[in-house]
Amino acid sequence: MYNILVVDDEKEITDGIEIYLKNQNYNVFKAYDGEEALEIFNQEEIHLILIDIMMPKLDGTNATIKIRETSKVPIIFLSAKSEDVDKIWGLNVGADDYITKPFNPMELLARVNSNLRRYTDYSNTKEINEDIIKIGGIELRDESKEVYVDGELIKITPIQYKILHLLMSHPNRVFSIEEIYEKVWQEPAYSPDTVTVHIKRIREKIEINTKEPKYLKVVWGIGYKFEG
DSSP, X not given: OOEEEEEOSOHHHHHHHHHHHHHTTOEEEEESSHHHHHHHHHXXXXXXEEEESSOSSSOHHHHHHHHHTTOOOOEEEEEEGGGHHHHHHHHHHTOOEEXXXXXXXXXXXXXXXXXXXXXXHHHSOOSSOOOEEEETTEEEETTTTEEEETTEEEOOOHHHHXXXXXXXXXXXXXXXXXXXXHHHHOSOOSOTHXXXXXXXXXXXXXXXXTTXXXXXXXXXXXXXXEOO
């Protein structure tokens, strides 16, 4: 059974989400601020976190920064429509996805299921010889889910890894933002703009000059490609 940590300073929201998740046989832990969330995260085995952005004591973005120091567990932000800047900032600091309030319960469950599925696929070690994709100075090792840039191991989230794997597996092929979202998230493109934020983060990790990228390039009006 998966353990999900729900963090929001509004008790009605955490209680409502708990009902939806328990109906799907998930085990739920609840916290009402970032500090309490970190305490629970450090004490329990948590498989996914749903976290609000604006909270007392410690907000969602700073709690995410703390968690990302030690863990790649999926993190989904719960954000109000007026918090677009905070939402983008959250993705930049390590969140995997976001859901805008008020949300549809079915969308919430779809996001939870897809993020858990990706994380499980990422974490499981394959019983095959290591599959290595190497283009220029970028080396992707699929068995260990590691990425090396000029021989140096970099930190990368499961979502970023899957996007990079998709593009490097098809060098020079142009993928639209919607196509990348649907292939990586394995669901309809609910929020394709999320892809743009993750692409930006990948570039910061693999490119020497992000303004003139050597590998991960935009094809204006169409999408992105990994130049081989």
